[in-house]
Amino acid sequence: MIPISAYLIVAAVLFGIGTVGVLISRNMIVVFMCVELMLNAANLALIAFSRALNIMDGHVFVFLALAVAAAEAAVGLAIVLAVYRNRETVNIDRFDMMKW
């Protein structure tokens, strides 16, 4: 039997990798992928908790979080396209018109 903590630790490591990616990455699309990794870690934790508690509320949470992630992805990539049209680059450290 796999203890629930094992699932939670996988989720925590995945979340950590995602956070590293968001903080160090230079390409906007990679940053965005790392945010998706973080969201997946959160979803994994929610389902593991649901399993441990034997209730289904977490499943509803994950289901709606998936929908929100899709909506966010659509808007985010539209902004990426708008940026690319203006700047011809999607690298974060080129955004130096205003100091960060």
Add this chain to the structure above:
Amino acid sequence: MSSMDITFPAFDLRFMAPEIFLFLWALFVFAYDVTSKRKSSTAAGYLAMLGLMIAGAILAYTNYGQGYGSMFLFEPAAKFFKIIFLGSAFMAIGSSFGITKERIINHRGEFFGLILLSTVGMMFLSSSNELLSLYIGLELTTIPLFVLASFFKDNKLSVEAGIKYFIVGAFSSALLVYGMSFLYGLSGTTDLVQMKINIAMTHLTFKEIGVILVLANVLIIAGLGFKLSLPPFHQWAPDVYEGSPTPIAAFLSVGSKAAGLIAFAKIFVNGLYAFNGPEMAPNDWGILVGILACAAMILGNTVAIRQTNIKRMLAYSSIAQVGYIMIGMVTMNDLGIASVGFYIFAYMFANMGAFAIVAIFEERTGSCEIQSYAGLSHTSPVLATTFAVFLLSLAGIPPLAGFFAKFFVFASAIKMAQADATAGWLYWIVGVGLLTAVFSLYYYANIIKVMFFSKEASPYRVHYTFPSFGIVLIGIAGVIIFGLYPEPILKFASDISLSFGFLP
């Protein structure tokens, strides 16, 4: 399991009448703008303002109560914050007629409609009573704002603001969901009231959830800290305010911030209050937030001095103001949460008014530099005077509303510190607050000095365009009237603390 044992709860739609109306009105604004071939540059904006006024009237006649089981809760706190959301959206739309005339040619209906949809999200958020609808409401607030921040899509600064706001927003919501997953795992419920009971029970049984609760709290404070631009999660705010359209920056600094505040109050003051008392206290989130509030006041007020761009200066000023507001949030008595309400109410008039003037000035001159305001009192005395009044209210000069806002926040903290021996750290926070408030006078007064005591007259004569200047007058009226007669708002605000369970 048969399919017949479904009993639907009472779907009381009447408690959410303002939200439903505003959502339908947003669809109407979208549809009107498309079907009218986008000819008129003002019709969609006036329609959106009319919709907000009708939604406000509906809100005034909606009774308190619960709908959808306990999912939707309409109580004084929700009503108070809904008034702030509607008011800030109204003032943001009113001051954006200049940009929709010149710079947003093709998508005026979408611009105003998305502001309305974001407002709907804030209103759902302020009525939600459990984690899931809180999260969805926060996302509905934020996602339209990503689009609105980058709405000048041919302008490099605006899309840069949009992408920065988007990255920060997506990152913070991931932190928030992960933190919420821990709260759910520890309590086995998403309902905030039930959560308080369950966590206390689990704590009494196992005595070991304290540390993991700290992890959840840190994640949620970080997630909401980004929305509130609380240091160290504030770096995005000046860039996004500078780049995005000025009315949207105003809406971000008041509406979106108020949404973050009510979410914070619901999760921490409502859901985790049991853990702030001296007898249980396995983790004291109050001290952590208090330290962040001090950081906000110090950093916001000192960095604001160095700014040459008025929008960046107002961004740092808003970071500092959040620090003052969070003092009220960590004060766990009947005055604390009421002073948060009063503060954000007074802040709405002063800040939306100041941004409206920045928008008018930017529309006329194309500049946001503080230096270009030099000598404005010679050519446009009314504009310069009203701007000075807003800045003085932000600085907290009596008898304007901003003074009472700061006064009540400090008074609540001192009352708490006197009543509770373990809350002595609140004295330190009040000390930092008073000191930085004096400091903040410097940069607010600097702008007034530039406007009034410059030898040469300004080359610009600013015309008073109709809706924008109406917004300025509303702001002035609010700042002065609620400065002289704060009682009605205070009475309303003390109802907020009743809905959070603090008895006077």
Add this chain to the structure above:
Amino acid sequence: MTESADIGIVFWVLSFVILVSAFMVVSLKNIFHCALFLIMCLFSVAGIFVLLDAEFLAAAQVLIYVGAVAILMIFAIMLTSNLASRKIRQVNENVSVGVFVSVLFALASIILIAQTHIWHYKTDFTPVENSIVILGKYLMIQYVLPFEVVSILLLASLIGAIVLARKERS
């Protein structure tokens, strides 16, 4: 070999794939390869969902994440980088701070999770039967309000994405 031992092997293989592919997403130089590893990672997360008796969510994960979000990203990569295979320096200047903060955080959470035993007290459970039926009831009864608000959210993001991505004729 017992059934639970099989589950154990599947779990360890899936977690290994998740963590390695997530690491690849962060460290690879070619964005297109990053996207492919992201898809692999999301697939394995769906596998873990199945182990946790969330079959419906596993399907939804594959449909929404792998089918929609990841494909959208590949579109964005193709539209924005002139050469999808061009190698770039991937990291920005605050590498050390970022790595430090995140590793510290991950370590802290691992230790805290491993030390917290309250979830171990409740391991003796039978999986929920008909989980899809229960999920449907939850969505239609208890959680119908957030479910409806998500539809508003989807509408708002649809309109927003179109406004931003559209090319204007001047």
